[in-house]
Amino acid sequence: MPAPHDSRTGQPPTLRDVAERAEVSAMTASRVLRDDPRVLPATRDRVRAAAAALGYRPNEVARSLRLGRGTGLVGLVVTNLANPFYSRLALGVDSVVAADGLKTVIGNTGQDPDVERDLVADLVARRVDGIIAVPAGSGQSHLAAAAAEGVPVVLASRPPEGFAADCVLVDDFGGARAATALLLARGHHRVGFLGSPPAVYTGTERLRGYHAAHAAAGLTADPRLVRQGQTEPAEAERAAAGLLALAEPPTALFCSNNRNTIGAFRAVRATGTDTALAGFDDFELADALGLPLTLVTYDSDELGRTAGRLLVERVRERRGGDVGGHRRVVMPTGLVEYGS
Amino acid sequence: MPAPHDSRTGQPPTLRDVAERAEVSAMTASRVLRDDPRVLPATRDRVRAAAAALGYRPNEVARSLRLGRGTGLVGLVVTNLANPFYSRLALGVDSVVAADGLKTVIGNTGQDPDVERDLVADLVARRVDGIIAVPAGSGQSHLAAAAAEGVPVVLASRPPEGFAADCVLVDDFGGARAATALLLARGHHRVGFLGSPPAVYTGTERLRGYHAAHAAAGLTADPRLVRQGQTEPAEAERAAAGLLALAEPPTALFCSNNRNTIGAFRAVRATGTDTALAGFDDFELADALGLPLTLVTYDSDELGRTAGRLLVERVRERRGGDVGGHRRVVMPTGLVEYGS
DNA sequence: CTGTTAGCGCTTTCAT
DNA sequence: ATGAAAGCGCTAACAG
Numbered sequence: 108m109p110a111p112h113d114s115r116t117g118q119p120p121t122l123r124d125v126a127e128r129a130e131v132s133a134m135t136a137s138r139v140l141r142d143d144p145r146v147l148p149a150t151r152d153r154v155r156a157a158a159a160a161l162g163y164r165p166n167e168v169a170r171s172l173r174l175g176r177g178t179g180l181v182g183l184v185v186t187n188l189a190n191p192f193y194s195r196l197a198l199g200v201d202s203v204v205a206a207d208g209l210k211t212v213i214g215n216t217g218q219d220p221d222v223e224r225d226l227v228a229d230l231v232a233r234r235v236d237g238i239i240a241v242p243a244g245s246g247q248s249h250l251a252a253a254a255a256e257g258v259p260v261v262l263a264s265r266p267p268e269g270f271a272a273d274c275v276l277v278d279d280f281g282g283a284r285a286a287t288a289l290l291l292a293r294g295h296h297r298v299g300f301l302g303s304p305p306a307v308y309t310g311t312e313r314l315r316g317y318h319a320a321h322a323a324a325g326l327t328a329d330p331r332l333v334r335q336g337q338t339e340p341a342e343a344e345r346a347a348a349g350l351l352a353l354a355e356p357p358t359a360l361f362c363s364n365n366r367n368t369i370g371a372f373r374a375v376r377a378t379g380t381d382t383a384l385a386g387f388d389d390f391e392l393a394d395a396l397g398l399p400l401t402l403v404t405y406d407s408d409e410l411g412r413t414a415g416r417l418l419v420e421r422v423r424e425r426r427g428g429d430v431g432g433h434r435r436v437v438m439p440t441g442l443v444e445y446g447s
Numbered sequence: 448m449p450a451p452h453d454s455r456t457g458q459p460p461t462l463r464d465v466a467e468r469a470e471v472s473a474m475t476a477s478r479v480l481r482d483d484p485r486v487l488p489a490t491r492d493r494v495r496a497a498a499a500a501l502g503y504r505p506n507e508v509a510r511s512l513r514l515g516r517g518t519g520l521v522g523l524v525v526t527n528l529a530n531p532f533y534s535r536l537a538l539g540v541d542s543v544v545a546a547d548g549l550k551t552v553i554g555n556t557g558q559d560p561d562v563e564r565d566l567v568a569d570l571v572a573r574r575v576d577g578i579i580a581v582p583a584g585s586g587q588s589h590l591a592a593a594a595a596e597g598v599p600v601v602l603a604s605r606p607p608e609g610f611a612a613d614c615v616l617v618d619d620f621g622g623a624r625a626a627t628a629l630l631l632a633r634g635h636h637r638v639g640f641l642g643s644p645p646a647v648y649t650g651t652e653r654l655r656g657y658h659a660a661h662a663a664a665g666l667t668a669d670p671r672l673v674r675q676g677q678t679e680p681a682e683a684e685r686a687a688a689g690l691l692a693l694a695e696p697p698t699a700l701f702c703s704n705n706r707n708t709i710g711a712f713r714a715v716r717a718t719g720t721d722t723a724l725a726g727f728d729d730f731e732l733a734d735a736l737g738l739p740l741t742l743v744t745y746d747s748d749e750l751g752r753t754a755g756r757l758l759v760e761r762v763r764e765r766r767g768g769d770v771g772g773h774r775r776v777v778m779p780t781g782l783v784e785y786g787s
Numbered sequence: 788c789t790g791t792t793a794g795c796g797c798t799t800t801c802a803t
Numbered sequence: 804a805t806g807a808a809a810g811c812g813c814t815a816a817c818a819g
Contacts, residue, residue, distance in 0.1 A: 119596055119597070162592070162596070164568065164571055164572040164596075165572060166512075166572070166574060167569075167572045167573045167574065168508060168511050168512050168518060168573070168574050169512055171508050172506075172508050172509055172512050178508060178573075179573075180552070187538075188534050188537055188538045188541070189531075189534055189535050189538045191529075191531060191534070193534075194528050194529055194531070194533075194534035194537075195529050197528055197534075197553065198527075198528045198529045198555060201528070201553060201555050202555070205555070210552050210553070210554070210569070210573070211552065211553050212520070212550050212551065212552050212553075213537065213541060213550075213551050213552075213553055214550070215538060215541050215542070215545070228504065229550070231504055232504040232505060232506070232507045233507045233508070233518075233519075233550070234506060234507065234508050252502070256459050256502070256504075257458075257459070369731070369732065372735070373735070376735070391709070391731075391732075392709065392731075392732045392735075392736070395712070395713070395716070395732075395736055395737075396732070396735055396736075396737075397735075397736075397737045
C-alpha cells in the first residue's frame with residue numbers, strides 16, 4: 108500500500124510530480140503510463156516506480172478535456188429506481204457499458220417532466236458519452252435537443268417522438284392482446300383494465316392490445332371498466348376496488364404493469380371475489396400469491412443489455428465506426444400462468 | 448427551441464463562440480453566464496441572446512478542471528442493484544445528493560472484490576466528490592486509500608475497518624436478537640439460521656444476535672442448524688430444504704436478509720411443514736404470502752438518505768465548512784408480523 | 788528515445 | 804465595466 112500522495116499538500120499528485128521524481132519530462136511520464144512502447148525500459152521502470160511511490164492516478168477530468176472524447180459516462184434517465192423494472196434495466200445497462208469502460212450516471216426524475224428536462228440538459232453539459240432514457244411521457248424535445256447536439260440517445264421501452272434515435276421496445280400491443288384474449292377465451296366477457304396515465308406510451312399500447320383482443324372476439328370493452336392513471340400499487344388497489352364495487356363488476360382484470368397488478372391483487376384478495384387476474388410484467392413472488400395469475404413476461408434484463416449495446420455501438424461510432432441508420436429492436440413477450 | 452449549435456461543425460458551441468457572436472471577450476461572456484453582476488445590462492443581454500441562439504451549455508468538464516473542485520459526482524458502490532435493498536438505497540442517496548446538484552454514479556460489483564477495487568480506484572481517478580459504499584466484505588484497503596487521498600467516504604450498513612469514515616448502520620445485532628427471542632419465546636427450541644457468507648458484516652452481526660437470544664434464554668443453538676453463504680433465493684431455498692430434511696429438523700428458521708427469507712419461504716411451502724419463519728429486512732408482498740412471517744424492519748429509504756446526508760456534509764466541508772470527527776449513525780429496527 | 792510547444796474550455800488575477 | 808494573460812492536468816504534433 109503506497110503512500111497515496113505527497114503529504115506536503117492535500118492535493119493528489121499530478122503527472123508533473125511523477126515526472127520530477129523520475130527526472131524525466133511530463134511527456135515521457137505520460138507515455139509510460141499509457142504503455143506507449145517508445146520508451147527506454149530503464150526510464151519506464153523509473154517512471155513506474157515514481158508513480159507507484161506517489162500513488163499517482165491520472166486525472167480523468169483533465170484527460171477527457173484534452174482528448175475531447177467525452178467523459179466515459181453514460182446517463183440513465185428513469186422515473187423511479189425503486190421500481191424493480193427500472194433497477195433491472197439499470198443493472199442490464201451498466202453490465203454492458205461497464206465492459207466498455209463506461210460508467211452509468213443515474214438520473215431519477217420521480218415522474219417530474221421539469222426534472223427530466225433539467226437532468227438531460229445537465230447530462231449533456233457534463234459531456235456524457237450517451238444517454239439512455241425511459242421518458243415519462245410528456246414530450247421529448249429535450250432528448251431531441253441532446254441528440255441534435257450529437258449525443259447518442261437510446262430510448263428504452265418507448266419509441267422516439269419527433270426525432271430519430273435507436274430504441275428497444277417490448278411487444279406491448281401483442282402481449283396485452285394475447286393476455287386479454289386468454290381471459291376472453293375463458294369466458295370472461297367483462298374484463299377490466301388498470302393502467303398507467305394515458306401519456307405513457309406502454310400504457311396506451313397495452314390498452315390498444317386489450318381493445319384489439321376484444322374486437323377479435325367480436326366484443327367491445329365496456330369503457331366504465333377502464334381505469335388509467337395509477338402509478339403505485341396503493342392507487343391501483345383503490346382503482347381495482349372501485350371496479351369490483353360496481354353494480355356489474357368485471358369478472359377479470361388485465362393490468363398494464365406490475366404496479367397495477369400488485370394493487371389489483373390486493374384488492375381482489377381483500378374483496379374475496381374470484382376475479383381472474385392477468386397483467387403485464389413478471390415480478391418476484393408472483394408465483395407465491397396463492398391466486399391464479401397470468402402474466403405477460405419478457406426478458407427485462409435483456410432489455411437493459413440491449414439498450415446498453417445499442418448505445419455502446421453509437422459511442423464507438425463516434426470514435427470512428429459506422430453503425431448506419433437508427434435501429435428499433437422489439438422484444439417478444441410470452442405468457443406465464445402462476446398459482447393453482 | 449433554439450438551434451442547438453452552429454451547424455458548420457459537429458462540435459457543441461464554446462464560450463468563445465458565444466463571446467464572438469456577442470462581440471465581447473470570453474471573460475465577459477463567462478461573467479454574464481455565471482450571473483456576475485458587474486456587467487453592463489446591455490452587454491448582458493447581448494451575451495444572453497448569443498448563448499440562447501447557439502444553444503450554449505457550459506462544458507462542465509472544463510469547469511471542474513479549472514475550479515479543481517471535483518466533478519459534482521458521487522460514486523455509489525454496491526454489489527447488486529437488482530436487489531431491492533440496494534436499489535432503494537440508491538434512490539435514497541440520489542434524492543439527497545441531487546438536491547445539492549450532485550449526480551450519482553453507480554458501480555455494481557457483482558460481489559467481485561477485484562471489480563470493487565478497480566471501481567473505487569476509477570471513481571477516485573474520475574475525481575468524484577465522494578463515495579458511498581456497501582463493501583462486499585473482503586478488505587477495505589481500497590476505500591481507505593480513497594479516504595487517504597482526501598475523497599470523503601461514507602459506508603452504508605457496514606462499519607469502516609482499519610480507517611476512519613462516516614457510516615450508517617442498522618441495529619443488526621439487536622434486530623436479529625429480538626426476532627430470534629420471539630421465536631424462542633414461542634416455544635421453538637430448534638431454530639435454524641440462514642445467512643449470507645461469513646465475510647459479510649451484517650450477516651455475522653445478525654448471527655451474533657441469533658446466538659445472543661439463545662444465550663439469554665439459557666439455550667445453545669445447534670451448530671448443525673446454521674447455514675451461511677447463500678446470496679440468492681435459489682441457494683437459500685436449497686439450504687433451507689437441507690435443514691428441513693434433517694432427522695431432527697428445526698421448527699423455526701431465522702433468515703438474515705430478504706434473499707434468504709424468500710428462499711426459506713419457498714422451501715417451507717414446498718415441504719408443507721409448519722415451520723415458523725422470521726427474517727431480517729422487509730420486502731414487497733411479504734404480507735401476501737399466506738404464511739405467518741415475522742420480519743425485522745427498518746427504514747431502508749432513510750438509510751440511503753442518511754448516507755447521502757453524511758456525504759453531502761463532508762463535501763460541503765471540503766468547500767469550507769467543518770463537520771468535525773467521523774460519525775456513526777445506527778438506525779433502529781422494529782418487528783412486524785405478517786400473515787394470519 | 789525524449790523533450791518542447793501548444794491548447795482542450797473555462798475562470799482567477801491583474802490590468803485598463 | 805471590460806479585457807489580456809495565465810494555467811488547471813493532460814496529451815497530440817512536432818522537433819531533436
